[in-house]
Amino acid sequence: MTRFQKAIQLLLNYSTVVLFLVVLVTFGLLSPKFLTLGNITNILIQSSSLTILAIGMTFVLLTAGIDLSVGSIMFVVGVISGKLVVIGLPIWWAIPLVLVIGLLFGLVNAFFIFKLKIVPFIVTLATFYVGRGLGLYISETRAINLPESFLQIGSSKLLGLPMPIVILLLVLIIGHFVLSSTQFGRQVYAVGNDMAKARKAGVPVKKILLTVYLICGLCAAISSLVALAQLGAVSPTFGYQNEFMAIAAAVLGGTSLFGGKGNILPGTLIGALLIQSIQNGLVIINVNPYIYPVITGTVIFLIVMIDSLRHKSVQKALRTKTTI
């Protein structure tokens, strides 16, 4: 292999990181405001909700499942917590209550998937619509304005760090630890790699599936609260299509849709930060808002394409090696 080929291989191997840097440098050159400490903190705060959602999604994707209902869980959680707080329940009572709702959604998903053996795609598509319908029903399709106390939590600081970043770091560290250093984490990968073999090897497949959907539901609920603390209102489109963004973030971070491959740190974090930096950068350089989805879509498409080309070239390399 020549030095040039090696360099190309290296670039391809770290394609997401490279593209992330390219995005940062491009926006940095286009606007001096982009790479300031203030704006970077801003990107971290804005991405906290998406990253937490994507962390939950990573667990599910690792078992070769998918959860399309997370956006709806966010919406239901938002609507119910809004209603509860508006009728006068203290926030510290409402928060545990809505986290339980997130868990319940996860439980329902898991029940249909491992007890009734329906494919995750169909189950979570159904709960996606049920959840959104429920949320619209409870909110009567009106926006709910949250009291000031909610926003205060969002802008409060702990040890000098903004609250959303603290929560993000907590979820990130716990998620990474669980996935990389516990028996449960290794079993998640085993189930995703080959469910039948994992079962034969004595992995409690049902328990693993149940747990990952519970984790995903819980993460969706936390993500909803983090987003609410920044927005201060629940609109009827709150959380809409967030499931796609979360899946995109996880996949950009190198998590496979077919299970068994991927990680939270650095993978999913980089993926989510990449998406958020593009959106933040587009706002800062003052692009026509109509183009946002077009550019975001194109970038995600390109990264997924580079990733599959890389796999192809890896396969080819392996093949030539075995023939030689």
Place this chain on the structure above:
Amino acid sequence: MIESTANKLLGKSENTTVYVCVLYYFIMAIFVPGFFTIHNSWNLLFNLLPLLIVAIGQTYVMLGAGIDLSVTSIVAMTSIIGGYCLSDITAFIEPVWLRIVFSLGAMLLTGALIGLINGVSVAKLGMPAFMVTLTTMMLFSGTAIWLTRSQNSYMLPESFVNMPYTSLWFIPLPLLIGLVVVGIAYFLLNNTLYGEWLPSVGMNSKTAAISGVKVQSTTIWSYIICGCCAAVASILYTARLETGSPVMGQHILLDVIGSVVIGGTSLFGGVGKIQWTVIGAVFIIMLDNSLNLMGMSYFLIMIIKGLVILLAAMMNLLKEGKY
């Protein structure tokens, strides 16, 4: 005799779905006022046709073990292309029918082109179908809204707007289009080599490749067919609503996937039939229409549809003896 031909036509296993469908129709006809009227029957039919056509395209993609989430954006994109081509810009083209033919051609071409992009990305570049069509959905629905600045285009030519109400040989034109699409789709799947190749690719692409199936082009064509079907549906929607709209068809994704799945087509490829999808689409539309007539709100209908899809998936597993 009638039963045996019906069995032959539909295949044995999906009889239950047909019975459920017929039973549901009669129950609704008896208990829901306004369901069993001529006006509502036309309504059912006109709602059914575009959904059915999109669902047939989706069936092709799913037979090849793919999925196309971008169908709604194809409907939107072709709708604004159609609206653009039919507006005053092409008024210099005389006579009017030439203008309409040109515009419909442009719409079909757009659908085929987006299908081609999906297909090439999946088959040649080896990208996961879910991610490809997810990003093309974002991309093209974004492009449609961007190009039009979320404005609808009205002022379509009279003869195009009147299309849903004209008849040819006493058959309303939309129904004729629907029948032709179903006919072609059925013929292609049951009487051609392609129809044998596609399920074999969906079942196991490696064995298919070894047996001499052109796996890549088979997959690409399934996405092109899906894109064209979405474009035809878009023509029907655009004519009926008399506008080219960038958010056309945004809410039909559940109905499309629901129709295919309720019919019994497998998400993992290789198993599926056009007639199954027809039944699935009929059921979804009947459900929607009857719940509407019962005065249920949009949200409740959403919840019920979600549950019905779960139930149908369970029934399919039950039939296959998976429990």
